[in-house]
Amino acid sequence: MARRGNPTSAINANMTPMIDVTFLLIVFFVVVSQIVDRDAVSMDLPAPQQSAAGIPEEPLHVTVNLLPLEGGNIADIVVGDHTIGKDALDELTAIVRTHLQGGATEVHLRADKSTRYTHIHRVIEAIRDVGTTPRLQLVVNGEIR
Amino acid sequence: MILRKRKAGTIGLNLTSMIDVVFLLLIYFMVATEFKTAEESFPMDMPMRQHGQTITLDDEPLVILVESAGTKLEDIRVRLEGPWDPIASLAELSSFLRSNKATGFGRNGLFAESHPILLKPTGSTRWEHAIAAYNVVVNAKYTNISLDEPS
Numbered sequence: 001m002a003r004r005g006n007p008t009s010a011i012n013a014n015m016t017p018m019i020d021v022t023f024l025l026i027v028f029f030v031v032v033s034q035i036v037d038r039d040a041v042s043m044d045l046p047a048p049q050q051s052a053a054g055i056p057e058e059p060l061h062v063t064v065n066l067l068p069l070e071g072g073n074i075a076d077i078v079v080g081d082h083t084i085g086k087d088a089l090d091e092l093t094a095i096v097r098t099h100l101q102g103g104a105t106e107v108h109l110r111a112d113k114s115t116r117y118t119h120i121h122r123v124i125e126a127i128r129d130v131g132t133t134p135r136l137q138l139v140v141n142g143e144i145r
Numbered sequence: 146m147i148l149r150k151r152k153a154g155t156i157g158l159n160l161t162s163m164i165d166v167v168f169l170l171l172i173y174f175m176v177a178t179e180f181k182t183a184e185e186s187f188p189m190d191m192p193m194r195q196h197g198q199t200i201t202l203d204d205e206p207l208v209i210l211v212e213s214a215g216t217k218l219e220d221i222r223v224r225l226e227g228p229w230d231p232i233a234s235l236a237e238l239s240s241f242l243r244s245n246k247a248t249g250f251g252r253n254g255l256f257a258e259s260h261p262i263l264l265k266p267t268g269s270t271r272w273e274h275a276i277a278a279y280n281v282v283v284n285a286k287y288t289n290i291s292l293d294e295p296s
Binding site: 012015019022023025026029030032033040045046047048049050051052053054055056072108111112113114115116117118120121124125127128135136137138139140141142 | 157160164167168170171174175177178180182183184185186187188189190191216218266267268269270271272273275276277279280283284292294295
């Protein structure tokens, strides 16, 4: 059987709908993507029901992470690029003070939901020892609204 | 100058390179995107501590003791220090705070919005329980909330 066809024109698939969909997907991912705060260590934050917490404004801040251990204890404390021992509270105070002198106005405290309050309180006291009056933000997981 | 005639056919841009880049972008975003809820926070003002000085409060603070009886969120135990009726749950704490508020919620209670509220978890209280109690007080629209040393 003889085949008809134009031998001079290339056979092309219609790419338009695919490009439309692809661009839509890209726009979606660009919009929903959020640059990860590299100071925020991954942990299971508290998530209160009917939370009255708000999304913190983004002034310059220093984040204090309490790395959790089993049994509600903490392993280390991560502040910015520094990892310090859980008992090196003087060092914590010095680092937070340096950040505050460098323009930071808030201290974000991130702790696992299982962490015992005694550890949290020691860290809060160490931050208070800085001597100025930083605003402390107790970080929690937001609710899906 | 002799112009050659194009052969018959559709005139189109070569989209191959653009599609390559677009697919690369798409794959990047699909791999790099992680869906999770945004973090929120409770602001807490910290009064400056100066050695040799104590902070005097205008009003006697309402002290709320917070304990953990287990690892679940509902395993929280709250008590009020002072001559108040006992409360057993966060719901009762919320009800107490709202009904004793001087303004708002249609009440004329004892505590002004700026009345000092002192949360006093024990040393072994889980952080999520301390935060849950803090959240109840914030939800009741009190503004002067502090976390005290472990009881």
